[in-house]
Amino acid sequence: MAEFEKLVNSIMAECEKEGEPVTRAEAEEMARMEMGAKDIKNYTQATNEKKKTTKERKIDIDKKLLLDILKSALAENGITATAENEVKLHFTHNNSKYTVTLTKHRK
Numbered sequence: 001m002a003e004f005e006k007l008v009n010s011i012m013a014e015c016e017k018e019g020e021p022v023t024r025a026e027a028e029e030m031a032r033m034e035m036g037a038k039d040i041k042n043y044t045q046a047t048n049e050k051k052k053t054t055k056e057r058k059i060d061i062d063k064k065l066l067l068d069i070l071k072s073a074l075a076e077n078g079i080t081a082t083a084e085n086e087v088k089l090h091f092t093h094n095n096s097k098y099t100v101t102l103t104k105h106r107k
Helices: 004-017 024-039 061-075
Strands: 081-084 088-093 096-101
Touching: 004 024, 004 088, 061 088
Parallel strands: none
Antiparallel strands: 081 088, 088 096
16 A cells, blocks of 8 residues: 555645646545556557568579479470479379479578
8 A cells, every 4th residue: 555655645746746736535546547557458459551561582593494494304295384483383194283393402
């Protein structure tokens, strides 16, 4: 309760300093509200949306070259392949669908 008394006295002193003196009952009510407000969590949602950053995709020339080599090798054997970016190569052989995914391992 000593904390409560200190808070009441500080509220009364602060209000008096601002030129708006309050009674002890008003200061006690303000102190109870302030102490209760510390227990309340204030969750708010931002009103403005975050801007989405767009990163320019880097094209790996080496991977593209390797997939082109694979694609031409398949074409020499009568297999039509389609490339997805410089990452995947899709083709069909004997009524089965295949995908070759090229992964570049980095240090």
